[in-house]
Amino acid sequence: MKLLVVNPNTTEGMTARIGEAARAAANTGTQIVAVNPASGPASIEGYFDEAFAVPGMLEEIIKGDKAGVDATVIACFDDTGLEAARCCARGPVIGIGEAAFHLAALIAHRFSVVTTLSRSIAPIEGNLMKYGLDRRCARVRACEVPVLALDDPASGARAKLSAEIARAKAEDHAEAIVLGCAGMAELAASLAREHDLPVIDGVAAAVKLAEALVALGHATSKRGPYAAPLAKRFTGAFAQLGA
Numbered sequence: 001m002k003l004l005v006v007n008p009n010t011t012e013g014m015t016a017r018i019g020e021a022a023r024a025a026a027n028t029g030t031q032i033v034a035v036n037p038a039s040g041p042a043s044i045e046g047y048f049d050e051a052f053a054v055p056g057m058l059e060e061i062i063k064g065d066k067a068g069v070d071a072t073v074i075a076c077f078d079d080t081g082l083e084a085a086r087c088c089a090r091g092p093v094i095g096i097g098e099a100a101f102h103l104a105a106l107i108a109h110r111f112s113v114v115t116t117l118s119r120s121i122a123p124i125e126g127n128l129m130k131y132g133l134d135r136r137c138a139r140v141r142a143c144e145v146p147v148l149a150l151d152d153p154a155s156g157a158r159a160k161l162s163a164e165i166a167r168a169k170a171e172d173h174a175e176a177i178v179l180g181c182a183g184m185a186e187l188a189a190s191l192a193r194e195h196d197l198p199v200i201d202g203v204a205a206a207v208k209l210a211e212a213l214v215a216l217g218h219a220t221s222k223r224g225p226y227a228a229p230l231a232k233r234f235t236g237a238f239a240q241l242g243a
């Protein structure tokens, strides 16, 4: 199968790391195509960035759909533009946030999320409520490391993330941890060993769920809100999207 993995921000180094994490989790028969849009924010931290990441991301997903991908993963933890993406792609579209929440709820009664900055907490809490998984999440926490500092050894990112996980265990009685950023993917295994509890990376979770849906022959239902967009006139920067 051919799996499109879209990093909605424009940082190519992060897209490459996300692609590696996806390939590490994928079956041998799964071809991973990791892309990011040319236009939009370098990282997504909160509502404003998210809004400006969506158009460029949707253009990449429409291109992938025309190129015949079997499924799409949105590799940003706030599941940027997930519903709109499901309207314009025929195959399944999996957000790494939703995927990680569901996997965590399968192996723990209560889990906590550790994301980057505090401003990212509210969008994530909103998604948990939308997915009906808020009652299984003890708390959404932030380790106060900006997205683009995660791969900078000088930022102390891993130590700050590890300390926040320790607080989640002690204060939330978390039985599992969900890493709240695609840029944390490669840290999951070592943090799970260090803290002796399941630590879930959304990129791997989404890849496995996409593979499962395609293997079962399931695609997004077009009978309701995810039906294909109605043809209409678009003006300005998005005129090419219109009828």
Ligand code: 5HY
Pocket: 009, 042, 043, 044, 045, 046, 075, 076, 077, 078, 115, 116, 117, 120, 147, 180, 181, 182, 183
């Ligand atoms: C992410 N931002 O996974 C989110 C994390 C966050 O650019 N990739 C980003 O802080 O919301």
